[in-house]
Amino acid sequence: xxxxxxxxxxxxxxxxxxxxxxxxxxxxxxxxxxxxxxxxxxxxxxxxxxxxxxxxxxxxxxxxxxxxxxxxxxxxxxxxxxxxxxxxxxxxxxxxxxxxxxxxxxxxxxxxxxxxxxxxxxxxxxxxxxxxxxxxxxxxxxxxxxxxxxxxxxxxxxxxxxxxxxxxxxxxxxxxxxxxxxxxxxxxxxxxxxxxxxxxxxxxxxxxxxxxxxxxxxxxxxxxxxxxxxxxxxxxxxxxxxxxxxxxxxxxxxxxxxxxxxxxxxxxxxxxxxxxxxxxxxxxxxxxxxxxxxxxxxxxxxxxxxxxxxxxxxxxxxxxxxxxxxxxxxxxx
Amino acid sequence: xxxxxxxxxxxxxxxxxxxxxxxxxxxxxxxxxxxxxxxxxxxxxxxxxxxxxxxxxxxxxxxxxxxxxxxxxxxxxxxxxxxxxxxxxxxxxxxxxxxxxxxxxxxxxxxxxxxxxxxxxxxxxxxxxxxxxxxxxxxxxxxxxxxxxxxxxxxxxxxxxxxxxxxxxxxxxxxxxxxxxxxxxxxxxxxxxxxxxxxxxxxxxxxxxxxxxxxxxxxxxxxxxxxxxxxxxxxxxxxxxxxxxxxxxxxxxxxxxxxxxxxxxxxxxxxxxxxxxxxxxxxxxxxxxxxxxxxxxxxxxxxxxxxxxxxxxxxxxxxxxxxxxxxxxxxxx
Numbered sequence: 001x002x003x004x005x006x007x008x009x010x011x012x013x014x015x016x017x018x019x020x021x022x023x024x025x026x027x028x029x030x031x032x033x034x035x036x037x038x039x040x041x042x043x044x045x046x047x048x049x050x051x052x053x054x055x056x057x058x059x060x061x062x063x064x065x066x067x068x069x070x071x072x073x074x075x076x077x078x079x080x081x082x083x084x085x086x087x088x089x090x091x092x093x094x095x096x097x098x099x100x101x102x103x104x105x106x107x108x109x110x111x112x113x114x115x116x117x118x119x120x121x122x123x124x125x126x127x128x129x130x131x132x133x134x135x136x137x138x139x140x141x142x143x144x145x146x147x148x149x150x151x152x153x154x155x156x157x158x159x160x161x162x163x164x165x166x167x168x169x170x171x172x173x174x175x176x177x178x179x180x181x182x183x184x185x186x187x188x189x190x191x192x193x194x195x196x197x198x199x200x201x202x203x204x205x206x207x208x209x210x211x212x213x214x215x216x217x218x219x220x221x222x223x224x225x226x227x228x229x230x231x232x233x234x235x236x237x238x239x240x241x242x243x244x245x246x247x248x249x250x251x252x253x254x255x256x257x258x259x260x261x262x263x264x265x266x267x268x269x270x271x272x273x274x275x276x277x278x279x280x281x282x283x284x285x286x287x288x289x290x291x292x293x294x295x296x297x298x299x300x301x302x303x304x305x306x307x308x309x310x311x312x313x314x315x316x317x318x319x320x321x322x323x324x325x326x327x328x329x330x331x332x333x
Numbered sequence: 334x335x336x337x338x339x340x341x342x343x344x345x346x347x348x349x350x351x352x353x354x355x356x357x358x359x360x361x362x363x364x365x366x367x368x369x370x371x372x373x374x375x376x377x378x379x380x381x382x383x384x385x386x387x388x389x390x391x392x393x394x395x396x397x398x399x400x401x402x403x404x405x406x407x408x409x410x411x412x413x414x415x416x417x418x419x420x421x422x423x424x425x426x427x428x429x430x431x432x433x434x435x436x437x438x439x440x441x442x443x444x445x446x447x448x449x450x451x452x453x454x455x456x457x458x459x460x461x462x463x464x465x466x467x468x469x470x471x472x473x474x475x476x477x478x479x480x481x482x483x484x485x486x487x488x489x490x491x492x493x494x495x496x497x498x499x500x501x502x503x504x505x506x507x508x509x510x511x512x513x514x515x516x517x518x519x520x521x522x523x524x525x526x527x528x529x530x531x532x533x534x535x536x537x538x539x540x541x542x543x544x545x546x547x548x549x550x551x552x553x554x555x556x557x558x559x560x561x562x563x564x565x566x567x568x569x570x571x572x573x574x575x576x577x578x579x580x581x582x583x584x585x586x587x588x589x590x591x592x593x594x595x596x597x598x599x600x601x602x603x604x605x606x607x608x609x610x611x612x613x614x615x616x617x618x619x620x621x622x623x624x625x626x627x628x629x630x631x632x633x634x635x636x637x638x639x640x641x642x643x644x645x646x647x648x649x650x651x652x653x654x655x656x657x658x659x660x661x662x663x664x665x666x
Contacts, residue, residue, distance in 0.1 A: 089499070090495035090498070090499055091492065091495050091496060091499055091500070094488065094491060094492055094495065095435075098431055098488060102428075123475060125470065137458065137472050137473055137474050137475070138473075138475070139470050139472075140470055140471070140487075141470050141581065142456060142470070142471070142487045142490040142491050142494070143490055143491065143493075143494035143580070143581035143582040143584060144494075144581045145498075145581070147490075147491040147494065147495070147581070148491060148495050151484075151487050151488045151490075151491040152488065152491070154473075154475045154484050154487065154488070155427065155431060155484045155485065155487070155488035157475040157476055157480075157484075158427060158475050158476065158480040158481060158484040158485070159424065159427055160476075161475070161476035161477075161480065162423035162424050162427065162480070162481050163424060165423070165478075166422070166423055166424055167424070247476070248474065248476035248477045248478070248480070249476040251476060
């Protein structure tokens, strides 16, 4: 940095939905970006716009294997994140969380890199506290069909906290709540991509139960802003924050506290796709489906001076624009 | 078995407290035993009586590294299990749970061995349900000082459940509640070894808070009996049991539901060491110390036809006998 060389960032899961937005932002901020992905759920389509940029390098690599390089900052995003993907091979899902963070923590330790680990609201499971605060310990099944993701992510937090306490690694964590935007996988089975794809294809919009379960929806750019602010903070400030809040490690919720029912989301989606002939229909609720999820973001506000600024309607319109192009390119409507 | 060859068992953590009792039992039952231990908390003293047995082999090996061999049964016990040990190097504690079970699951998968994994009541954390049933999801901090053990063990359960669901590995799990007996590490910081050592040395017997927190105390031989019965069950019976109880994996609590306060335990210990000059004194409660812990063992009763039969006074007397010999050998009283 003193030599005015670009700062170097490593991003794992870089060809995924969030990874691609983070890469774009890091390139805009002048970074040299090394982008790892095993392309299991990520796709080169998400990063094709960066491939010609001399400050961008893509490496086809699985984070369960060690990776070596000299970076100023590491952003660990790699892990299948939607049930349809993470239940495809549950053992590999847990390995990508646990071995992935081990490899990145080891790399950060040996190279003194700063590390941002992306945890998830899923570590709260089916929460008994609402909205969720960082000090809430969660309510998670260890042996259920969602456990591969939830427990892998919980264990990753534990490892990060202990590498920080034991070895002094400068690791920071965000617990990401539902996030959406362009580059979402159209078949990831998540509610926003489902609804938009169904509406664009005039298919029934499926809600589970009566659709009264609530979710918070964070637009991707809001999250990336939080991540970048977090990584710019001096370590002493992060340490003081942990001490002040008696947090065992720096974890902050990042999400949009605006709460919508699944039914409201379906209706909003249909309003933004007025030509759609879709109808809203109900299906049985799947096993272990969390009933309510809403972040308390007081800590992120305090630490990062951050809160989401993009309203659902605006983010949804951008996302619909992306999926429209996707559908019309494929000629699949 | 049809050739009347001895059945082969692999025991990880074999030189630890429980591992040594299990090895003895397996040898008594006619097994050929391969005993792995990295000797971090285990000690050869615990297994020295078996070293001359031609059906016993000790291998100095760390379960975080793969191990290969052909076995009928694998008993995965390796992991530092008392706070003073598992907090010594938290990162290695988590690795011994998570990488250890991965290695044993991979071995079981490739060799079609039956696998018993020892989980723990610690996966319930500071339980909000009392007594604890297997369907209770627990209340565990992901980033605290005990998390390395709790979350590592939770993640190990998840991996075991998914190797079973995904790859058909015949894995069974016990959630072990407080267990005691000869061969406990005299400095493991656990309450029974602490109290006995303090009483034998005429030191103050330290209780945390007012000593009203309760624990259940299972004698080691009771647990080993449960483990052996579990491994003798045909797979179909275990599968039917899971289906009947809607359990995502075969997990049963093993512990003694008899509940004692810490103060009662201290008093009982002093009664059994009448020559002791020790007094009971109180200290502040440590962070994340679980308040109450008592197993519901209905499932183990149903599946294994098992319940603990050794009363606390009898088990405590045997344990005191062991520690007396230990102290007098060292001449440290």
